[in-house]
Amino acid sequence: MLVYGVALLSACLIGGMLIGEALGVILGVEANVGGVGIAMLFLVLASNSKQFKSLTEGAAGDGIKFWSAMYIPIVVAMAARQNVAAAVDGGVLALLAGVLAVVVSFALVPVLSKIGKSGPTSQDGGAA
Amino acid sequence: MDIIETVFVRNNLIVAFAVVGVIMWFSYFLADKLTQGRIHGSAIAIALGLLAAYFGGVATGGTRGVADVAVLGGIGLMGGGMLRDFAIVATAFGVHLSELKKAGVAGVISIFAGVIVSFVVGAAVAVMFGYTDPAEITTIGAGAVTYIVGPVTGEAIGASNEVITLSVAAGLVKSILVMIGTPLVARYIGLDNPQSAMVFGGLMGTTSGVAAGLAATDPKLVPYGAMTATFYTGVGCLLGPSILFFIVSGIF
Numbered sequence: 276m277l278v279y280g281v282a283l284l285s286a287c288l289i290g291g292m293l294i295g296e297a298l299g300v301i302l303g304v305e306a307n308v309g310g311v312g313i314a315m316l317f318l319v320l321a322s323n324s325k326q327f328k329s330l331t332e333g334a335a336g337d338g339i340k341f342w343s344a345m346y347i348p349i350v351v352a353m354a355a356r357q358n359v360a361a362a363v364d365g366g367v368l369a370l371l372a373g374v375l376a377v378v379v380s381f382a383l384v385p386v387l388s389k390i391g392k393s394g395p396t397s398q399d400g401g402a403a
Numbered sequence: 404m405d406i407i408e409t410v411f412v413r414n415n416l417i418v419a420f421a422v423v424g425v426i427m428w429f430s431y432f433l434a435d436k437l438t439q440g441r442i443h444g445s446a447i448a449i450a451l452g453l454l455a456a457y458f459g460g461v462a463t464g465g466t467r468g469v470a471d472v473a474v475l476g477g478i479g480l481m482g483g484g485m486l487r488d489f490a491i492v493a494t495a496f497g498v499h500l501s502e503l504k505k506a507g508v509a510g511v512i513s514i515f516a517g518v519i520v521s522f523v524v525g526a527a528v529a530v531m532f533g534y535t536d537p538a539e540i541t542t543i544g545a546g547a548v549t550y551i552v553g554p555v556t557g558e559a560i561g562a563s564n565e566v567i568t569l570s571v572a573a574g575l576v577k578s579i580l581v582m583i584g585t586p587l588v589a590r591y592i593g594l595d596n597p598q599s600a601m602v603f604g605g606l607m608g609t610t611s612g613v614a615a616g617l618a619a620t621d622p623k624l625v626p627y628g629a630m631t632a633t634f635y636t637g638v639g640c641l642l643g644p645s646i647l648f649f650i651v652s653g654i655f
Contacts, residue, residue, distance in 0.1 A: 288492050299637060305555050308637030311488050311610070312630045315495035319503065322496055331496070342493035347445045347622065348423045349490045350615045352482030354452030354582060355423075356470040357611070360460030362579055365572025368543070372528040373576025376521040376547040377584060380606045384592040387516060387606065388599040390509035 280338030283330040287317040408474060415477030423481065426451055446586045446619035453579060491614060491633075495626040503630070506598035510631045513605030518639045521547045521608070522647055525573060537652040538562045544651070545643040546570025547577060549609045551636050556643035578612040585616025594620060597627040604628030608635030 288311075295310020302308060318339075321327040329335065362369070411418050430451060431444035456468025465471030470479030480486070525547025529540045542562040546553030546569065553570030556562075562570075585594070585603075593599050604613050604627065613632040617625045 304640040306637045306640040309634035311633035314492045315630050318495045319498050339496045342490050346490040346494050347618050349486050350618050351448045351452045352423050352478045354449045355456050355478050356468040356482045357456045358466045359457040362575035368532050369572035372525040372547045372573040376524045376577050377580045379524050384603050387513045387602045
């Protein structure tokens with residue numbers, strides 16, 4: 276049944292969010308700490324394990340794939356509801372702080388990516 | 404006229420599905436005909452969304468872009484945190500645990516490095532503009548982390564409303580720039596495999612920016628980037644009003 280997959284997905288998200296929220300309380304932070312990331316881990320574990328096969332294969336799997344495929348349209352809707360006007364109104368300081376933070380962070384991607392590449396599998400290489 | 408508005412407002416989520424569907428079709432059509440597929444259709448769709456959000460915000464004076472236009476209210480639900488997180492988690496379906504383990508350490512390092520680097524850059528810009536109060540410098544620096552970390556930090560350490568608003572604006576600029584800029588720079592920063600996507604998510608941190616930026620670059624990378632990015636705001640809220648504020652107070 277299609278809804279089994281959707282229900283598994285929902286359970287993962289709610290479980291992850293609860294843990295993320297609890298982590299926030301424990302750390303004394305007014306934010307959900309990694310709830311979505313933890314939920315993703317749950318789904319990865321479930322889809323890689325035999326016990327959950329009936330919830331991730333066939334029609335049930337299609338229920339999860341549907342939401343995965345809806346991801347880009349949802350992101351487009353998300354873009355359309357951003358407070359772009361406020362970002363534009365923020366003035367030079369906000370613009371400069373935002374732009375420089377992004378530029379420096381972009382530059383660090385190849386530097387930090389090297390840390391994960393020490394393993395025996397040598398991947399990509401001369402793309403840049 | 405009244406009938407149309409009633410039906411549209413009452414079924415606003417359904418209207419949103421239809422409107423976004425049309426935007427997607429139009430964007431992929433443009434990507435195909437105008438750029439011969441050189442620019443990703445989803446990149447064009449996201450850019451159109453942001454453009455619409457700007458005009459929506461200017462026209463209504465609201466904070467939710469095009470979703471403040473009554474008949475397009477459903478965009479707010481469709482693009483809101485709940486469905487966004489639901490769809491992000493769904494993208495993890497089919498991801499192999501081994502890919503995650505490979506970049507585990509680099510991913511964790513990138514989250515802390517990302518928060519600290521963005522904070523330092525934001526704080527430096529604040530100092531450049533003549534701010535000398537540690538609470539104000541910290542809040543603007545935190546805004547450069549994400550537009551959630553800015554106000555959370557600012558309220559915790561008692562910054563003025565004006566500075567908090569500024570920090571939100573800085574965070575919004577960052578988020579929007581990541582959405583637009585990622586597909587353009589992906590090739591130059593080696594963003595073409597799960598490992599670098601995890602590092603990318605950790606460094607950038609803005610969930611909406613990373614979610615849209617990777618979608619416009621290569622949808623296969625989305626789960627990896629989103630996985631680390633979702634820890635970023637939490638780490639930012641943890642470090643901002645504490646260690647980072649103490650360090651800034653020590654210097655100024």
